[in-house]
Amino acid sequence: MTAAEPTARAGRRRGLTFPGLLLTPGVALLAVLSVLPFLALVAMSLSRVRLLGGVRLEWVGLDNWVRVLTDVDMWWSWVRTGAYLVLTLGIEMVLGLAVALALHRVLRGRGILLSLVLLPMFVAPVIVGLLGRYLTDSTFGLYAWFLQQLGWEGDVLGSPGTAFAAVVLMDVWEWTPLITLIALAGLTSVNPSLLEAAALDGAGYWAGLRHVVLPSISGILLVALLIRAMDAVRYYDIISVTTNGGPADATKTIPIRLFENAFRFFDLGYAAAIGLMMLLLTIAIARAFVRLLGTRGIS
Amino acid sequence: MTVTRRNLLRWGAAAAGAVTASGLLAGCGGAERRPVPPLSPGQDPWRRFAGTTINFISENTAPTAAIAANLQPFTELTGITVRIVNLELSALVQRVALDMASGTSQYQVIYADPYQVLAPYSAGLADLREFIEDPSYPVLEGGLEDFIPTQLRAAGSFEQEGPVYALPYDCPTMIWQYRADLFAAHGARMADDLGFDPTPGPDRTWDEYRRIAAWFTDNVDEVRYGTGHQAKQHDSLMCDFSNVLWSYGGDYFDAGEQVGLLGVRDPGRCTLDSAEAIEAARFYDELLAVAHPASRTWDWDGVGAALRAGEIAMCPNWHEFAASNEEAFPGAMGYAPLPSGPTGSANMYGGCGIGITANASGAERGAAWLFVNWATSRGTQLDNLRSSAGGGTPTRGSVYELPEVVRAEQRPSELPNMLAGPAVRAAWEPDRIGLRPKIPMWNACDTAVFTGLSQMIAGQQDPETTMRGTARRVDQIVARGWHA
Numbered sequence: 166m167t168a169a170e171p172t173a174r175a176g177r178r179r180g181l182t183f184p185g186l187l188l189t190p191g192v193a194l195l196a197v198l199s200v201l202p203f204l205a206l207v208a209m210s211l212s213r214v215r216l217l218g219g220v221r222l223e224w225v226g227l228d229n230w231v232r233v234l235t236d237v238d239m240w241w242s243w244v245r246t247g248a249y250l251v252l253t254l255g256i257e258m259v260l261g262l263a264v265a266l267a268l269h270r271v272l273r274g275r276g277i278l279l280s281l282v283l284l285p286m287f288v289a290p291v292i293v294g295l296l297g298r299y300l301t302d303s304t305f306g307l308y309a310w311f312l313q314q315l316g317w318e319g320d321v322l323g324s325p326g327t328a329f330a331a332v333v334l335m336d337v338w339e340w341t342p343l344i345t346l347i348a349l350a351g352l353t354s355v356n357p358s359l360l361e362a363a364a365l366d367g368a369g370y371w372a373g374l375r376h377v378v379l380p381s382i383s384g385i386l387l388v389a390l391l392i393r394a395m396d397a398v399r400y401y402d403i404i405s406v407t408t409n410g411g412p413a414d415a416t417k418t419i420p421i422r423l424f425e426n427a428f429r430f431f432d433l434g435y436a437a438a439i440g441l442m443m444l445l446l447t448i449a450i451a452r453a454f455v456r457l458l459g460t461r462g463i464s
Numbered sequence: 465m466t467v468t469r470r471n472l473l474r475w476g477a478a479a480a481g482a483v484t485a486s487g488l489l490a491g492c493g494g495a496e497r498r499p500v501p502p503l504s505p506g507q508d509p510w511r512r513f514a515g516t517t518i519n520f521i522s523e524n525t526a527p528t529a530a531i532a533a534n535l536q537p538f539t540e541l542t543g544i545t546v547r548i549v550n551l552e553l554s555a556l557v558q559r560v561a562l563d564m565a566s567g568t569s570q571y572q573v574i575y576a577d578p579y580q581v582l583a584p585y586s587a588g589l590a591d592l593r594e595f596i597e598d599p600s601y602p603v604l605e606g607g608l609e610d611f612i613p614t615q616l617r618a619a620g621s622f623e624q625e626g627p628v629y630a631l632p633y634d635c636p637t638m639i640w641q642y643r644a645d646l647f648a649a650h651g652a653r654m655a656d657d658l659g660f661d662p663t664p665g666p667d668r669t670w671d672e673y674r675r676i677a678a679w680f681t682d683n684v685d686e687v688r689y690g691t692g693h694q695a696k697q698h699d700s701l702m703c704d705f706s707n708v709l710w711s712y713g714g715d716y717f718d719a720g721e722q723v724g725l726l727g728v729r730d731p732g733r734c735t736l737d738s739a740e741a742i743e744a745a746r747f748y749d750e751l752l753a754v755a756h757p758a759s760r761t762w763d764w765d766g767v768g769a770a771l772r773a774g775e776i777a778m779c780p781n782w783h784e785f786a787a788s789n790e791e792a793f794p795g796a797m798g799y800a801p802l803p804s805g806p807t808g809s810a811n812m813y814g815g816c817g818i819g820i821t822a823n824a825s826g827a828e829r830g831a832a833w834l835f836v837n838w839a840t841s842r843g844t845q846l847d848n849l850r851s852s853a854g855g856g857t858p859t860r861g862s863v864y865e866l867p868e869v870v871r872a873e874q875r876p877s878e879l880p881n882m883l884a885g886p887a888v889r890a891a892w893e894p895d896r897i898g899l900r901p902k903i904p905m906w907n908a909c910d911t912a913v914f915t916g917l918s919q920m921i922a923g924q925q926d927p928e929t930t931m932r933g934t935a936r937r938v939d940q941i942v943a944r945g946w947h948a
Contacts, residue, residue, distance in 0.1 A: 216565035217588050217948045303758035304773045323760035325922050411697025412760050413922035414915055428558045430908045431584075431948075 209437035216431065229438040238414070239422065239439070245329075246418040250397045253336045257393060258386070260337065261344025266374070268345070269352045279349070286342040294406030297335040298322070325415030328408050332416050335403050340393060347389040351382030384458060391454040398447050419443055498826035503600040510602055513831035514543025520835065521559060522575040523816070524550040526784050526881075527634045529854030531839055534847060538838050544831045546573075553699075557581060557907075560821075564588035569823035572832035576630040576819040578619050583727050584904040584948055586622040589629040590820040595833040596628070602834070605841050610860045614725070614892065618899055619817035619859075622727045630817025631840040632859035634784070637897070638707055638812040639887045640664050640673075641771060641789065642778035644798030646686060654679050664778070664800040666809040666890070670708060670747060673803040678754045680777040689756035692767045692776035697918035700763040702910050703812045705917055706898055707780060708748045711805030714741030716901045716909075716938070724899025731903050731942060736913070737935035744805070745920060745927035752921045760921060782814060783891075784856045786884040795875055799887035801896060810898040811891035815859065849879045857881050857888065864889070904946035912937040 181189065210229050212222035233239055264282060268275060285293070300308045301321035309321060322328045355378055363373045401420040404410065410417035410425070419439065427436035503512050522528040532548045539545060549571065551559065557580045563570050564585055576582045576589060595601050596608070608616060608628065615632040622629060642664050647654075654662045654676065662668070662676050673691070680690030694700035709715070715738075717723050717731040735741065752759060756776050759767070768785045770776050772792035780802055789797045801809050818839060820832045838844055845863050848855035849872075863869060864885070872879035873886055891897065901909070916934035919925050925933070 213947050215947055216561055217585065219567055220565050223947075303756070303761070304770050304775050318757060320758040320761055323757055325924070408761075409698065411915075411918050413697065413919040413924050415922075425911065429554060429911065430905075431561055432908075 206437045206440060209434050210441055212434050214431075214433035214437075216433075222434075225434065229434045232435060233438045233442060239419075241414070242417055242419050242422045245416070246398065246420075248329075249333060249336075249400070249418055250394060252333045253340070253397050253400075254390060254393055256333070256337045257341045257344050258390065260341045261389070262348050262386070264341065264345045265348035265352060266378075268349055279346075282345055283342045285339045286346075288339065290339065290402035291406055293335055293339050294403040297331065297403070298407045301331060322408055323412060325413045328412055329415050332404050332407055335407070336397070336400065339403075340396070344386075344389050344393070347385060348382060351385035352378070354385075355381045387454060387458055391451065391458075394450050394454070395447050398443060398450065497823065500825075500830045501827055509600060510542050510834065512600075513827045513834065516543075516827045516831040517545040517547065518572040518828050518831045518835060519547045519549060519570060520573040520575075520818075521549045521551065521556055521563075521571040522818075523553045523556050523577065525575075525634055525636075525816075525856065526787075526854035527848050527856040528575070530848040530851035530856075531844070533851060533853035537847075538835065541838070542831070542834050544834060546835055553577060553580065561585065564821065564823065567823050569821045569825070569828070572821060572824040572828050573835055574819050574821055575633070575816055576619075577816045578622075578630075578727070578902050579900060579906045579910070582619075582622055582629055582817070582819070583902045583906060584946060586629055587948060588822050590822045590824065590829075591627040591629065592620075592631065592819065592833070592836070593626075593628055595830075595837075601830070602837060604837055606860060606862055610842070610862050611840075612859060612861055612892065614894065614897055615813070615815050615859055617725050618813060618902070619815050620819075622902065623729065624726065630819035631836055633816055633818040633840055634856040635813070635815035635859050635888075636782035636784045636856065637814065637888050637891050638703065638780050638802065639783045639884060639891050640778065640800045640802050641781050641783075641785065641884075642798050642800070643687070643771075643793065643796060645793070645796035646680070646684060646777050647798065650680075650684055653683070657683075664798060664803075666801040666804050666896070668803040670711060670751070670803045670805050674747075674751050674754055677751075677778070681754065684777065687774055687777045689776050690754065690778065691751070692756040692762065692770045692779045693752060693759040694762050694764045694767045694779075694781065695752055695755070695759040695918075695921060696761055696763045696766065697914055698763045699910055699914065701914040701917050702900070703764075703814065704780060705744075705748050705913075706812050706900055707802050707810050708751070708805065709741060709744040710810030710898050711802070711808060712740050712744035712747065713805070713807040714738055714744045716913075721899070723901045723903065725902075727902030729904060729946065731901055734909075734935040734938040734942070736938065737932045740806075741935075742928050742931045745917070745931050747805075748917070749920055749927050760918070783884040783888045784881060786882075787855070787880040790877075790880040790883060797883070799884040801887055801891045809891075809896050811896050812898040812900065813892070849881060855881065857885070903942070904948065905941050905944070908941045909938045912941060 208222060211224065211226060213225050215221040215223065268278060268282070271278060300306045303309050303320045312321070319327065321331050359377050359381070360373055363377050368376065399420055400418065401424065404416050404418060404421055405424070408416045410421045420443070423436055423439045423443065426432045426439060501512070503509060528548065528550060532550070535546055556575060557577070560571065560574055560581055574581065574589070582589065596604050611632050612635070615635055619632045620628045620630045647662065647664070651662055658672075658675055658679060660672060662672070677690030680687060694704045715735055718733065718735055719731070722728070723731045756770065758770070762770065764782055767776075767779050768781055768788070771779055771781070772789060783799065786797070786799065802811050803809065818836050820829065820836060824832050840859065842860055842863055845858040845860055846866065846869070849858065849869065858864060858869075869879065869882055872882035875883070877883050900906070903909070913934055916930045916937070920927055920930040
């Protein structure tokens with residue numbers, strides 16, 4: 166150890182370094198916006214929250230967590246959330262990639278086509294839900310009318326299976342364009358000489374797609390999947406406006422149940438525990454994708 | 465994880481942060497209450513708070529639509545400005561609860577739904593006797609006695625006689641709404657086919673109602689289905705089912721009437737697993753099987769729109785839809801109390817009162833009372849009836865006795881909501897009015913009830929399993945208690 170080292174260490178102990186000073190406002194803002202609410206959420210999840218006469222927390226230990234983990238209905242909501250996640254992501258990835266591949270082959274008018282394809286993405290989710298509700302309404306809905314002409318007597322949002330399918334399709338309609346956009350960006354970066362070489366070696370369109378294009382854009386597709394997965398776990402708007410969890414709880418995903426407990430029953434401690442579980446799941450999904458990206462050398 | 469000095473410090477910092485965060489949360493609320501300015505000698509008591517602005521938060525109901533369209537008389541009378549926030553009921557409940565928690569009384573006048581606001585948050589509402597008994601305020605015209613007694617207790621009290629937390633403001637009640645033109649055109653043939661007189665009324669049974677509905681579906685081209693119901697997984701499904709439940713002799717709790725009229729904190733054991741309740745559920749399942757399939761997506765607005773669109777011939781719905789029904793089918797709509805079950809006819813009452821937040825202070829507290837007094841007065845209720853913007857039906861007995869109102873019960877009517885008047889007054893008779901449980905944890909119980917029913921009508925479980933499962937859930941919710 167040199168004589169200068171203790172002096173430098175003492176200096177670090179006395180105050181912040183220049184970069185530290187620069188970071189302070191950002192860290193303070195982050196603390197106010199994220200860290201303190203997070204810690205408040207943890208405190209609430211261990212308490213009974215009383216509202217009248219000012220907010221008060223009464224310590225209940227792990228009661229809320231025990232309820233969350235032993236509630237059968239809650240686990241069914243997790244199953245529905247999982248099914249919703251898998252279905253929306255699966256359909257959006259397949260459709261989005263297919264549309265991107267088709268658009269990539271279009272040479273004239275691609276800009277106009279792309280603008281049209283992207284339109285649903287710019288509609289607020291609540292409006293998408295309202296639109297879906299009106300289109301499937303038995304009394305005056307256009308889609309309901311088409312189905313009636315085909316001899317179907319049921320109601321789209323009235324049966325558990327069709328209601329679940331309907332909210333999945335509304336999500337797919339809105340967010341497939343995002344996957345298309347991301348995939349299209351990836352396709353433009355595929356090296357044409359690789360495709361030419363593959364063609365010279367006798368590879369057809371499907372072989373080229375499977376062995377050249379998809380491996381080239383897999384990283385960017387993973388990023389798209391990550392963004393949509395984190396969104397789908399928290400998805401609320403469309404379901405809230407169309408079915409609000411019904412019929413027969415068929416569309417009651419975790420965000421709907423969280424809202425119900427927090428703002429209908431005002432069981433805020435229990436809702437905080439649900440919220441923290443959602444946060445844990447979102448973090449787990451994000452870490453899984455980041456790790457996958459890391460193994461592909463993309464991070 | 466090894467326990468190192470650094471880890472200990474991290475956990476210590478997190479714990480300190482959690483304590484700080486919960487301290488910040490606890491810091492929300494608790495504003496100091498200012499005294500109401502006294503009445504100056506010789507001052508007009510209606511002008512006492514001139515220049516004050518207050519906020520009224522209300523469900524988007526017909527009476528509030530009418531009042532919002534005609535606030536000028538109140539402003540001219542008092543010099544008080546009223547800002548009205550109209551919301552869907554669940555959004556209103558959220559805002560009210562958070563406003564009470566904040567202690568700031570952003571909303572001084574509150575639409576106090578007896579089941580979602582009054583019962584859980586009665587401690588956050590002012591006892592209106594403070595104003596009624598204070599001679600420095602204008603007299604409450606006609607006194608509390610002028611309000612329909614059942615409605616005053618159901619919409620204004622909680623747990624005990626005495627304190628008045630809200631004055632009855634609206635009184636929607638579920639009645640049988642039907643296309644009288646279709647009954648007139650096909651009644652004779654229907655009577656021949658079915659073997660009974662199909663004329664709607666409490667003499668009909670629910671089973672006859674179901675058979676009439678099926679007959680319309682099979683034999684009449686003017687409508688697609690005979691009946692429609694508000695059977696969405698929503699509060700409306702509980703309302704629709706309750707009519708059948710009570711008419712079959714079932715109830716939610718043992719002391720059902722007391723639980724509904726005054727309200728209690730601990731209603732005791734849930735009785736939805738009784739033989740009568742299970743029989744009611746069995747019938748309701750059969751009824752929904754012949755109803756318009758979209759019933760499972762309709763709340764009260766949905767079924768009302770379907771009736772007006774000519775999709776269905778009849779439905780149980782809130783009587784305040786009478787005016788809009790009359791616009792769609794002038795002279796063709798009829799109203800009657802709901803059919804009877806083995807123990808009689810039951811008609812769900814859905815009325816609400818308006819009250820004042822206990823946190824209101826200063827001139828705003830007094831101004832809020834002047835508004836509550838005016839908005840529930842005889843003159844305003846009559847104006848609401850006349851309003852083209854909406855308007856419910858009165859909650860004061862004296863208004864129903866006015867010659868103009870009595871005349872309006874017959875066509876041609878200048879106050880079309882009064883066309884449902886005779887039916888709704890019959891529905892309010894003590895043995896016919898249906899009062900759901902007024903308990904603080906009703907929101908959660910209600911959700912358990914309509915979720916179970918929704919699963920039943922979707923074919924996922926039989927009526928007995930539904931009722932037994934729902935009773936168990938309600939018992940669990942009640943056992944947890946209510947902590948406002």
